[in-house]
Amino acid sequence: MEALPALLIPGLGCDTRLYGSQLPALFRQGATVTVANHTRSDSIAALADDVLAAAPPRFALAGLSMGGYIAFEIMRRAPDRVAKLALLDTTARPDTPEQTARRKTQIEMAQTGKFGDLPGLLFPVFVHASRRNDQALRAVVESMMFEGGADVFVRQQTAIMGRRDSRPYLGAIRCPTLIAVGYGDELTPPALAKEMADAIPGAKLEVVPDCGHLSTLEQPDFMARTLAAWHSA
Numbered sequence: 173m174e175a176l177p178a179l180l181i182p183g184l185g186c187d188t189r190l191y192g193s194q195l196p197a198l199f200r201q202g203a204t205v206t207v208a209n210h211t212r213s214d215s216i217a218a219l220a221d222d223v224l225a226a227a228p229p230r231f232a233l234a235g236l237s238m239g240g241y242i243a244f245e246i247m248r249r250a251p252d253r254v255a256k257l258a259l260l261d262t263t264a265r266p267d268t269p270e271q272t273a274r275r276k277t278q279i280e281m282a283q284t285g286k287f288g289d290l291p292g293l294l295f296p297v298f299v300h301a302s303r304r305n306d307q308a309l310r311a312v313v314e315s316m317m318f319e320g321g322a323d324v325f326v327r328q329q330t331a332i333m334g335r336r337d338s339r340p341y342l343g344a345i346r347c348p349t350l351i352a353v354g355y356g357d358e359l360t361p362p363a364l365a366k367e368m369a370d371a372i373p374g375a376k377l378e379v380v381p382d383c384g385h386l387s388t389l390e391q392p393d394f395m396a397r398t399l400a401a402w403h404s405a
Contacts, residue, residue, distance in 0.1 A: 174202070175201050175202035175203040175204070175403075176203060176230070176231065176232050176255055176256075176403065177203060177204040177205070177206070177228040177230075177231045177232070178198050178203045178204070178205045178206070178231060178232045178233075178234065178403055179205075179206050179208060179223070179227050179228070179231045179232065179233050179234070180194075180205065180206070180207045180208065180234045180235070180239070181207075181208045181210055181223060181233075181234070181235035181236070181238075181239030181240075181242050181243060182207065182208070182210060182236060182238075182239050183235075183236045183237035183238045183239050183261075183386075184237060184238045184325075184328050184329070184332065185291075185294075185313075185316055185317040185320055185324075185325060185328070186236075186313075186316050186317075186320075187207070187316050187319070187320065188207040189312060189315075189316055190207075190236060190316070190386070190388055190389060191207055191388055192392075193388065193389075193392030193393065193395070193396050194388055194392070194395055194396045194399045194400075195207075196396070197396040197397070197399065197400040198399065198400060198403055200400075201400060201403060201404055203232075203403060204228070206226070206227070206228075206231075208222075208223045208226070208227075208239075208242075209222065209223075209226070210222070210223065210238065210239065210242060210328070211320065211324045211327065211328070212327075213327065213331065214326075214327040214328075214330040214331050215330075215331050215334055216241050216242055216245050216331050216332075216334065216335045216336075217245055218331075219242050219245070219331055220242050220245035220246045220249055221249075223242060223246060224246060224249065224250055224253070227253070229253065230252075230253050230254075230255055231253065231254065231255065232254075232255055232256045232257075232258070232402075232403050233246060233247075233254045233256070233257050233258070234257075234258035234259075234260060234399065234402075235258070235259065235260065235262065236260040236261050236262065236386075236387070236388060237260070237261050237262050237359070237360065237385065238262075238328060238331075238332055239260070239262070240259045240260065240261075240262025240263070241262065241331075241332060241335045241338075243257065243259060243262075244264065244338040244341065245335075247341070247345055248341060251344075251345075251346070251347075254347055255347060256347050256348045256349070256350075256402065256403070256405075257345065257347050257348070257349045257350070258349070258350040258351075258352065258399065258402050259349065259350070259351045259352075259365075259368060260351075260352045260353075260387055260388065260395075261352070261353055261354060261357055261359070261360050261365075261385050261386070261387050262360055263360045263364040263365075263367075263368070264337070264338035264339045264341075264342055264364075264367065264368050264371075265337060265338075265339060265364065265367075266335055266336060266337045267332065267333055267335070272333050275329045275332065275333050276333075278290055278293075278294075278325075278329060279325075279326050279329050279330070282322040282325050282326050282329075283322070283326060287321075287322040287325065288318075290317065290325070291313060291314040291317045291318065292314070294313075294317075295310050295313050295314065297358055297359060297385070298313060298359070298384060298385050298386050299313075299384040299385065299386055299390060300354065300355075300356040300382060300383055300384035300390060301356060301384075302382065303384065303390060309386075309389060309390070312389060313386070313389070339367075339371065342368060342371035342372050343371055343372070343373065345372045345373070345375075346373065348374065348376075348402075348405065349372050349374070349375040349376070350375070350376050350378065350398070350399075350402040351365050351368050351369045351372070351375055351376065351377050351378065352365075352377075352378040352379075352380055352387060352395070352398060353365035353377075353378075353379055353380065353387070354379075354380045354383030354384045354385060354386075354387045354390065354391075355379050355380060355381055355382065355383055356382070356383060356384050357383070357384050357385045357387075358384065358385065359385045360385065362379055365377060365379070378398055380394060380395065380398075381394075
């Protein structure tokens with residue numbers, strides 16, 4: 173039997189490299205794996221439409237952080253196309269006023285010639301405290317953001333700010349669901365992952381040790397095993 177296609181959605185400022193260590197594990201299972209383009213539109217609804225237009229008829233869906241926000245919208249629009257779901261370092265909640273204010277400041281920086289300062293500003297909150305001096309990891313994160321560029325960053329932050337509250341829809345998710353979160357994730361902490369796991373029927377919660385917000389980069393082997401097990405279950 174042909175393996176279920178896998179569709180992976182990156183987070184803010186990220187691209188295929190976010191899942192670089194997990195792709196081989198999924199390929200070894202015979203899966204066709206697509207990393208979605210989430211750069212073209214400035215609303216979560218439009219991004220979900222972009223992803224769905226290029227997606228297989230039925231697939232296993234994983235999203236990290238912003239990718240999770242898009243995944244929630246896909247679940248609302250096309251639940252019958254999603255065979256299983258993985259929500260990584262994300263939240264069902266909308267932005268708080270404080271988060272929106274920070275995003276607006278970052279958008280202003282990107283639009284006024286200070287985009288180059290943003291990767292260095294964001295990296296320390298993206299990763300576990302123990303990895304803030306990890307120059308190899310920093311180089312990957314900064315490279316993804318710089319190659320995406322200021323215009324993509326502004327569109328993505330605008331989309332994130334405008335996302336809706338997904339908590340009322342969690343109980344309607346019926347496909348097998350994995351929720352994974354870094355133990356030290358400061359942006360979407362484990363309490364928010366537990367909130368989702370408690371609301372989605374049958375969801376499995378995995379807390380990733382020694383890890384911040386970028387679990388697939390910070391704990392690549394752990395997350396390769398975790399996503400391979402999720403996909404093959």
